[in-house]
Amino acid sequence: MTITIIGVGLIGGSLAIGLRGFQTRIIGVDNNDKHKKEAIELGIVDAVLPLEEAVKISDLIIIAIPVNTARKILPYILDNISQEAVVVDVGSTKLGICNIARKHIRRKNFVASHPIAGTENSGPKAAFSTLFENKLSIICEKELSSDFALNMVEKMYNILNMKIIYMPAEPHDQHIAYVSHLSHITSFTLGLTVLEIEKNEKNIFNLAGSGLASTVRLAKSSPEMWAPIFEQNSDNLSQALDAYIKNLKKFKKIIDNKDNKAAYKLMKKANNIRKVLDGIENNIK
Amino acid sequence: MTITIIGVGLIGGSLAIGLRGFQTRIIGVDNNDKHKKEAIELGIVDAVLPLEEAVKISDLIIIAIPVNTARKILPYILDNISQEAVVVDVGSTKLGICNIARKHIRRKNFVASHPIAGTENSGPKAAFSTLFENKLSIICEKELSSDFALNMVEKMYNILNMKIIYMPAEPHDQHIAYVSHLSHITSFTLGLTVLEIEKNEKNIFNLAGSGLASTVRLAKSSPEMWAPIFEQNSDNLSQALDAYIKNLKKFKKIIDNKDNKAAYKLMKKANNIRKVLDGIENNIK
Numbered sequence: 001m002t003i004t005i006i007g008v009g010l011i012g013g014s015l016a017i018g019l020r021g022f023q024t025r026i027i028g029v030d031n032n033d034k035h036k037k038e039a040i041e042l043g044i045v046d047a048v049l050p051l052e053e054a055v056k057i058s059d060l061i062i063i064a065i066p067v068n069t070a071r072k073i074l075p076y077i078l079d080n081i082s083q084e085a086v087v088v089d090v091g092s093t094k095l096g097i098c099n100i101a102r103k104h105i106r107r108k109n110f111v112a113s114h115p116i117a118g119t120e121n122s123g124p125k126a127a128f129s130t131l132f133e134n135k136l137s138i139i140c141e142k143e144l145s146s147d148f149a150l151n152m153v154e155k156m157y158n159i160l161n162m163k164i165i166y167m168p169a170e171p172h173d174q175h176i177a178y179v180s181h182l183s184h185i186t187s188f189t190l191g192l193t194v195l196e197i198e199k200n201e202k203n204i205f206n207l208a209g210s211g212l213a214s215t216v217r218l219a220k221s222s223p224e225m226w227a228p229i230f231e232q233n234s235d236n237l238s239q240a241l242d243a244y245i246k247n248l249k250k251f252k253k254i255i256d257n258k259d260n261k262a263a264y265k266l267m268k269k270a271n272n273i274r275k276v277l278d279g280i281e282n283n284i285k
Numbered sequence: 286m287t288i289t290i291i292g293v294g295l296i297g298g299s300l301a302i303g304l305r306g307f308q309t310r311i312i313g314v315d316n317n318d319k320h321k322k323e324a325i326e327l328g329i330v331d332a333v334l335p336l337e338e339a340v341k342i343s344d345l346i347i348i349a350i351p352v353n354t355a356r357k358i359l360p361y362i363l364d365n366i367s368q369e370a371v372v373v374d375v376g377s378t379k380l381g382i383c384n385i386a387r388k389h390i391r392r393k394n395f396v397a398s399h400p401i402a403g404t405e406n407s408g409p410k411a412a413f414s415t416l417f418e419n420k421l422s423i424i425c426e427k428e429l430s431s432d433f434a435l436n437m438v439e440k441m442y443n444i445l446n447m448k449i450i451y452m453p454a455e456p457h458d459q460h461i462a463y464v465s466h467l468s469h470i471t472s473f474t475l476g477l478t479v480l481e482i483e484k485n486e487k488n489i490f491n492l493a494g495s496g497l498a499s500t501v502r503l504a505k506s507s508p509e510m511w512a513p514i515f516e517q518n519s520d521n522l523s524q525a526l527d528a529y530i531k532n533l534k535k536f537k538k539i540i541d542n543k544d545n546k547a548a549y550k551l552m553k554k555a556n557n558i559r560k561v562l563d564g565i566e567n568n569i570k
Contacts, residue, residue: 068535068545116494120559136491165491178482179493183500186471189536192551193529197463203552204561206421206450208464209401213562214466214499220559223552231543241537244478245530252526258516260353264478267508273476276489277498 004029004058006051006073008039009225010119012064013088013127016044018160027054038124055080060152063089067150068228073096078106086149088156090115092176094169095247101144110148111153112169114138115162116180132160140169177236182244184218184226185237190218241271289314289343291336291358293324294510295404296375297349297411298395301329303445312339323409325452332399348374353513356382363391371434373441374402378459378517386429393431396438397454399423401465402445405505417445425454462521467529468501469511470522476504483549 005012008028016039018024028045030036037047055061055077063070063077077087080102088111089097101110103192115137119126127216137157142150157164194216198204204212230237254262288304290297291311301311313330315321321333340346340362348355348362355376362372363386373396378491385393398423404411404499422442427435442449479501483489489497515522539547 020342077295088524111435113514116492118494118496135494138492146401154386174491175483175488178479179489179497180480181495183475184538185533185536186475187500188552188555189529189532190468190471191555192532193467193525194463195555195561197528197558198460202494203460207423207460208561209403209420211403211503212464212468214502215472215559216562217499218496219552219555220562221552221556223549223556226552227545230540230548231545234540234543238537238541240482241533241540242476243482244474244539245533247474247477247481248470248526248530248533251470252523255407255470255515255526256523258519260512260516263512263515264508267473267504267506267511270473270476270480271506271508272480273501275478276493277501 001025001060002027002058003060003062003119004049004054005045005062005064006030006054006077007063008035008044008063008124008127009064009222010122010126010131011115011117012062012072013042013044013063014117014125014129015062015090015160016130017127018132019156027058029054029151035124042124042127044124047160050079051076058083059085060156061085063066063087063091066225066228067091067093067096067232071100072234074100074110075104078104078109081106081109084148085109086111086152088113088149088153092174092180092229094138096232098141098144098169099142107144109149111142111145113153113157114140114172115157115160120217122222122225127247132152132162135162137162137164138172139164139166142166173233174236175215177233177240181229181233182240183235184221185230185241186244187216187218188221188226191216195273286310286345287312287343288345288347289313289334289339290330290347290349291339291362292348292350293320293329293354293409293412294349294507295407295411295416296327296349298409299402299414299416300347300349300375300445302412302414303417304441312343314339320409323440327409327412329409329412329432336361337365341367344370344442346370346372348372348376351380351510351513352376352517356385356517357386359395360389363389365392366391366394368435370394371396371437373398373438376464379423379457381517383426383429383454387426390503394434396427396434397425397432398438398442399425399457399461400442405502407507407510413435417442417447420447422447422449423457423517424449424451425457427451434435458518459521462518462525466514466518466522467525469506470515470526471529472501472503473506473511475503506515515559 003012004027006029117135287310291314376377402420
C-alpha cells in the first residue's frame with residue numbers, strides 16, 4: 001500500500017511516523033525544500049515526489065497543509081487519483097472543504113476529518129509518534145463517503161489510537177471556534193500585549209512564572225497554519241470573540257469598581273472549567 | 286527557632302514543607318478548620334495555634350494569606366512580636382502592604398516579598414516541597430528592612446533554592462499586572478465564555494484539546510486569593526486590560542475582514558514570545 005502525505009509538518013510528519021507499521025511506502029509532498037530534506041533525513045517518509053506523480057500511485061492521500069491550500073488542491077487530487085484511492089484531509093475547519101468536495105463527482109472517495117491534536121511547534125522536526133495517542137478525531141459528512149473510504153480512514157485513526165466521533169461540518173466549525181480557535185486568539189493577543197508593554201524582554205523572562213508560560217503557549221503557533229483557519233472560520237470566531245470581549249469588559253468593570261464580591265462570583269463560576277479540564281488531562285495522560 | 290506561617294494553603298504549606306530542615310518548630314495559623322486539620326495530618330506543621338499566641342513566640346512570621354487580609358493583619362503582628370522577630374509577606378501585590386508597613390514604628394522588622402510561584406490548586410493538600418525550586422523571589426523596599434531581617438528572609442529564599450531580585454513596590458505591581466495578573470483574567474474569562482456557550486460540558490470535554498487545557502488552566506485558580514489581588518492592583522490591571530482589549534479588537538477586525546496577511550503579520554509578531562518562554566521553561570525545569 002502506498003500513502004502520500006501532502007505537507008510533512010507537525011501533523012503530516014506525525015501521521016507518517018504513527019502509520020509506519022500500517023503500510024509499505026510513505027511518500028511526502030511538500031512545497032518547502034527544507035521540510036522535504038528534513039522529512040527524508042529524519043526517516044519520516046520513504047520518498048519525496050511532486051504532487052502530480054504521488055497522487056497517481058497512491059492508495060491513500062492525506063492532505064495535511066493549511067486549510068486554504070487544502071481546499072484549492074482537493075479538486076485536482078480527486079480528478080487525478082485512481083478509481084479506488086481514498087483522500088482524507090485533517091484540517092481544523094470543515095465546512096469550506098466539505099462544500100467544495102460536495103460538488104465533485106468523486107465525493108465518495110473523500111473523507112473530511114479533523115484529528116484534534118497539535119502542539120505550538122511546526123515542521124517535520126516537531127513531529128512525534130504519539131501526537132494522536134488517545135485523542136479524538138472528528139469525521140464530518142460521513143454519509144457522503146463510500147464505505148470503503150470511511151473504513152480505511154477509520155482504520156487509520158484506530159492505528160493511531162484515536163477515538164472517532166461523527167458530526168456535520170457546520171456544528172463542527174461552531175464548536176471548534178469556541179474550544180480551540182478562540183483560545184489561540186486569546187493567547188496570541190496576550191503574547192502581543194505583553195511584548196508591547198514589556199519592551200525589555202529580560203523583564204518578562206525574569207518576572208513571569210509558569211502561569212504566563214501556560215496561558216501564552218499557543219502564541220508560539222504557526223501563522224502559516226492559523227491565518228487560513230481564522231479566515232475560514234471567520235463568522236463563528238467573530239461570534240466567539242464578541243462573547244469573550246463582552247465577558248472581558250464585564251470583568252474589567254468589576255476590577256475598575258474594586259468590586260471584590262462580584263469578582264469572586266465570576267471566578268467561582270469560571271472554576272467550573274476544572275471538571276472539564278480534569279477530564280481532558282486524564283484523557284491526554 | 287520557631288516559624289509561624291499564617292495561612293497554610295498552597296503557598297504557606299509549600300513554604301512549611303520546603304523549610305523543614307531550616308528550623309526546629311513550624312506553627313500554622315489558619316481561619317479554616319479543614320485546612321488546620323489537614324496541615325497537622327499531612328505533617329506540614331508541628332502545631333496549630335491562635336494568631337495571638339503564635340505571634341508572641343516566633344522568630345519568623347510568614348504571612349501567606351490573601352493580600353487584603355495580609356494588609357489588615359500586618360500592624361497587629363508588628364505590634365505584638367518580640368523585639369528581634371522578623372515578619373515577611375509573600376503576596377502578589379506589594380504597594381499596598383508597603384504603604385501600611387511604612388507607617389509602622391517596627392517597619393525594619395518587616396520584609397515585603399513576592400516569591401513568583403504557584404499553581405492553579407489551593408489548600409494544604411496542594412502544597413509540595415519543590416514549588417519554589419529555581420524560581421524567582423522579589424523583595425521590595427529592602428532599604429526599609431533591617432540587615433538582620435533582610436538576611437533572615439534572604440536565607441529563607443536561599444534554602445528554597447530561589448533567586449532574589451530587588452525592586453521598588455510600584456514598578457513591581459506594574460510589571461506583575463502584565464506578566465501575571467492579566468493572564469489570570471484572560472484565562473478566567475476564557476473559561477467563563479466557553480462554559481456559557483457550550484452548555485453541554487461533555488461537548489467541551491470531547492472537542493477540546495491540550496491547547497484549551499493549557500490556555501484555560503489558570504481559570505481553576507482560587508477566587509479567595511485572586512479577588513483581593515485584582516482589587517489591590519486595580520489601576521495597573523485596568524491599563525493592562527485596556528491594552529489587551531485594544532489588541533483583541535484589532536485582531537477581531539482582521540478576522541472579520543478575512544485579512545489573511547494582516548493576521549499573519551500579527552501572529553508573526555506574537556511568535557516573538559517564544560524566546561521569552563523558552564527561557565522561562567528552561568528555568569522551571
